[in-house]
Amino acid sequence: MKIAVLAGDGIGPEVTAEAVRVLKAVVGDSAALELVEAPIGQAGVDAAGDPLPQETLAIARKADAILFGAAGVPGDEQIPYAMRPGASLLRLRKHLDLFANFRPAIMFPQLVGASTLRPEVVEGLDLLILRELTGDIYFGEPRGFRTSASGERQGFNTMVYSESEVERIAHVGFRAARGRRRKLCSVEKANVLECSQLWREIFIRVGQEYPDVELTHMFVDAASMMLIRAPKQFDVVVTGNIFGDILSDCAAMLTGSIGMLPSASLAGGSFGLYEPVHGTAPDIAGKDIANPLAAILSVALMLRYSFDRPDLDEKIQAAVSTVLSDGYRTTDIFEPGSRKVGTREMGDAVVAAIRNP
Amino acid sequence: MKIAVLAGDGIGPEVTAEAVRVLKAVVGDSAALELVEAPIGQAGVDAAGDPLPQETLAIARKADAILFGAAGVPGDEQIPYAMRPGASLLRLRKHLDLFANFRPAIMFPQLVGASTLRPEVVEGLDLLILRELTGDIYFGEPRGFRTSASGERQGFNTMVYSESEVERIAHVGFRAARGRRRKLCSVEKANVLECSQLWREIFIRVGQEYPDVELTHMFVDAASMMLIRAPKQFDVVVTGNIFGDILSDCAAMLTGSIGMLPSASLAGGSFGLYEPVHGTAPDIAGKDIANPLAAILSVALMLRYSFDRPDLDEKIQAAVSTVLSDGYRTTDIFEPGSRKVGTREMGDAVVAAIRNP
Ligand SMILES: CC(C)[C@H](C(=O)O)[C@@H](O)C(=O)O
Ligand SMILES: CC(C)[C@H](C(=O)O)[C@@H](O)C(=O)O
Numbered sequence: 152m153k154i155a156v157l158a159g160d161g162i163g164p165e166v167t168a169e170a171v172r173v174l175k176a177v178v179g180d181s182a183a184l185e186l187v188e189a190p191i192g193q194a195g196v197d198a199a200g201d202p203l204p205q206e207t208l209a210i211a212r213k214a215d216a217i218l219f220g221a222a223g224v225p226g227d228e229q230i231p232y233a234m235r236p237g238a239s240l241l242r243l244r245k246h247l248d249l250f251a252n253f254r255p256a257i258m259f260p261q262l263v264g265a266s267t268l269r270p271e272v273v274e275g276l277d278l279l280i281l282r283e284l285t286g287d288i289y290f291g292e293p294r295g296f297r298t299s300a301s302g303e304r305q306g307f308n309t310m311v312y313s314e315s316e317v318e319r320i321a322h323v324g325f326r327a328a329r330g331r332r333r334k335l336c337s338v339e340k341a342n343v344l345e346c347s348q349l350w351r352e353i354f355i356r357v358g359q360e361y362p363d364v365e366l367t368h369m370f371v372d373a374a375s376m377m378l379i380r381a382p383k384q385f386d387v388v389v390t391g392n393i394f395g396d397i398l399s400d401c402a403a404m405l406t407g408s409i410g411m412l413p414s415a416s417l418a419g420g421s422f423g424l425y426e427p428v429h430g431t432a433p434d435i436a437g438k439d440i441a442n443p444l445a446a447i448l449s450v451a452l453m454l455r456y457s458f459d460r461p462d463l464d465e466k467i468q469a470a471v472s473t474v475l476s477d478g479y480r481t482t483d484i485f486e487p488g489s490r491k492v493g494t495r496e497m498g499d500a501v502v503a504a505i506r507n508p
Numbered sequence: 509m510k511i512a513v514l515a516g517d518g519i520g521p522e523v524t525a526e527a528v529r530v531l532k533a534v535v536g537d538s539a540a541l542e543l544v545e546a547p548i549g550q551a552g553v554d555a556a557g558d559p560l561p562q563e564t565l566a567i568a569r570k571a572d573a574i575l576f577g578a579a580g581v582p583g584d585e586q587i588p589y590a591m592r593p594g595a596s597l598l599r600l601r602k603h604l605d606l607f608a609n610f611r612p613a614i615m616f617p618q619l620v621g622a623s624t625l626r627p628e629v630v631e632g633l634d635l636l637i638l639r640e641l642t643g644d645i646y647f648g649e650p651r652g653f654r655t656s657a658s659g660e661r662q663g664f665n666t667m668v669y670s671e672s673e674v675e676r677i678a679h680v681g682f683r684a685a686r687g688r689r690r691k692l693c694s695v696e697k698a699n700v701l702e703c704s705q706l707w708r709e710i711f712i713r714v715g716q717e718y719p720d721v722e723l724t725h726m727f728v729d730a731a732s733m734m735l736i737r738a739p740k741q742f743d744v745v746v747t748g749n750i751f752g753d754i755l756s757d758c759a760a761m762l763t764g765s766i767g768m769l770p771s772a773s774l775a776g777g778s779f780g781l782y783e784p785v786h787g788t789a790p791d792i793a794g795k796d797i798a799n800p801l802a803a804i805l806s807v808a809l810m811l812r813y814s815f816d817r818p819d820l821d822e823k824i825q826a827a828v829s830t831v832l833s834d835g836y837r838t839t840d841i842f843e844p845g846s847r848k849v850g851t852r853e854m855g856d857a858v859v860a861a862i863r864n865p
Contacts, residue, residue: 228699228708237699267629267737288645288667288701295702299670306706307668310645313660340750342585342594344645345652349663351585372757379736379761380624393697397754400729404736 152458153185155214159192161431162441163220169443169498170450176502177463192222192236202239216457219426225433244284249416249424251323252284256402261475265407265484273405278385280402282395283320284416286312289392310346317350321357324389328364334386336367338374403428410442410483413449421457425449439493442481470504509815510542512571516549518788519798520577526800526855531807533859534820549579549593559596573814576783582790601641606773606781608680609641613759618832622764622841630762635742637759639752640677643669646749667703674707678714681746685721691743693724695731760785767799767840770806778814782806796850799838827861
């Protein structure tokens with residue numbers, strides 16, 4: 152298993168370190184693991200004068216999978232794209248064609264109390280947001296600044312999808328639905344946007360190849376309401392890059408903590424990038440208080456999707472479940488009566504639960 | 509008070525009828541009111557072969573304010589824009605330059621139980637989403653379908669804002685914040701989009717004219733999380749057309765029912781369009797079960813913003829509060845122990861509460 156470890160900035164290094172410890176513990180045989188660390192984001196700038204150094208990109212390409220922490224520094228949206236630490240992840244996704252972003256939103260029964268939603272609304276929640284990750288307004292051309300007919304400055308971007316881009320994410324979505332409850336909800340804004348009309352048309356066409364999966368369509372505004380009103384109606388939600396950015400964070404928050412949620416970004420085959428859904432969290436970086444479970448569960452997804460080891464995925468999940476049942480909580484999920492631990496101690500607990508299940 | 513009444517489709521006519529009854533009751537003097545009805549949406553197509561008939565547009569232009577119900581029929585996104593019932597509202601907004609859309613999300617204390625969020629998270633919630641309504645990807649050019657360099661079909665739209673468009677909504681936002689808790693959160697995606705970078709730059713510049721208002725910036729994905737995590741941190745949230753479409757529905761749902769929420773769309777002066785946030789709700793149309801309170805509260809907003817009669821706004825709000833305290837509930841907000849009523853009966857109750865406060 153050849154894994155590129157790109158820990159990045161903010162809490163990235165801390166949570167990634169725990170994820171790596173868990174990875175080693177669950178794989179056991181250290182000869183089976185080849186871990187190569189490389190800098191990205193501000194760490195890339197510091198080490199090599201580039202948020203996405205050529206060397207890092209080469210290491211990522213040669214790996215079977217990438218474990219990613221977080222990248223960016225506060226206020227870096229001012230810095231031009233090519234030198235912006237926070238844009239390194241976007242560039243990496245695009246370079247490696249990681250178009251299928253899996254963001255499961257799962258409610259851990261032990262954490263129902265940490266959600267701001269009523270228990271009956273989120274208990275047992277298990278939905279998958281599948282976000283297209285290499286197209287849409289994130290990368291659409293033309294973009295930039297222009298002067299209007301009346302001489303005014305304008306900022307503009309292009310939302311665009313081509314048929315093949317929608318087709319491939321649709322197939323991933325329908326296949327994912329087959330492995331779950333066979334329901335797929337395609338989310339767009341076809342009542343306003345031509346881009347969404349193409350999206351919907353293609354989902355309907357591809358859906359004919361999956362007659363066993365129930366296909367529905369929902370406008371993005373209605374979807375944001377329904378996630379709050381009745382999230383358990385959803386199984387797989389498939390949507391474009393920008394709507395997926397918003398809806399996946401919304402879905403994540405239903406579960407009570409974004410510190411718990413992993414994600415996988417796949418390129419079609421087994422190659423993938425795995426990262427916690429949370430970002431750099433600069434306010435808590437370096438304090439040993441960040442929740443490492445999202446990074447740890449990202450390793451679990453990696454073992455399943457890139458290395459076809461669902462057994463190890465399940466081992467990690469069982470260990471996480473054990474530590475939660477034993478009352479271990481980082482600050483973000485702390486409730487009175489539970490045991491407050493730091494990043495490192497949470498990692499220790501998961502490693503221990505793996506060693507003595 | 510010259511008011512154009514565009515009831516439209518679905519539950520539009522039912523809820524608008526109750527709103528008009530409440531308007532008449534609260535104004536009292538029937539000579540002071542001039543109500544002109546005109547068809548829009550599918551009703552426009554049926555009456556005049558056009559979802560936005562010239563005659564309707566002329567009536568709307570000549571009025572001091574517009575009371576709007578809802579427009580559209582299921583599946584009409586297939587119909588070309590100019591003939592699509594659901595697009596008539598978009599065209600009306602654009603024609604009348606109704607750029608400032610106020611969507612207050614207020615928690616009625618009597619309805620805390622109808623929210624899917626925990627009471628402590630939403631009790632006392634009072635936030636205002638201010639959505640820019642005539643720009644952005646809704647109207648940006650170019651748009652449509654094109655063929656890519658590799659010969660593939662693409663659907664595309666342009667997200668664009670010009671300086672003056674952002675400036676005018678920023679001023680509306682800062683002024684609104686002055687009348688409230690003096691906090692403005694500008695929401696965009698400046699870490700990815702140039703359009704958002706211009707937006708942020710202009711909010712910072714305009715903000716200097718309002719040193720008494722605290723200005724913060726948040727990315728749209730984080731905002732969707734924070735609305736669920738800790739919505740009371742917000743006072744005024746100002747955002748673009750498409751992000752506002754999503755976030756305002758999200759905020760609306762925090763309060764438990766979109767059937768309760770009014771909105772105002774203003775053009776700069778006192779002229780405005782008032783409409784419930786909910787849509788046509790075709791599944792319940794014509795059944796006398798829709799909640800008319802959003803339409804009734806839209807009339808209250810109209811009296812305040814277009815006719816400078818905050819006293820009448822307060823009368824309506826007090827009446828709505830009374831009927832809620834008396835236990836009247838339409839299906840959407842029904843809870844065991846309360847009294848289930850239909851659309852008409854809810855209207856009766858509000859009218860009675862206005863007559864005998
Ligand atoms: C950091 C940012 C560019 C990124 C995105 O918008 O995709 C993040 O929000 C995410 O969801 O992974
Ligand atoms: C009906 C639709 C075109 C409209 C919009 O997207 O603006 C609606 O969702 C709204 O929020 O008023």
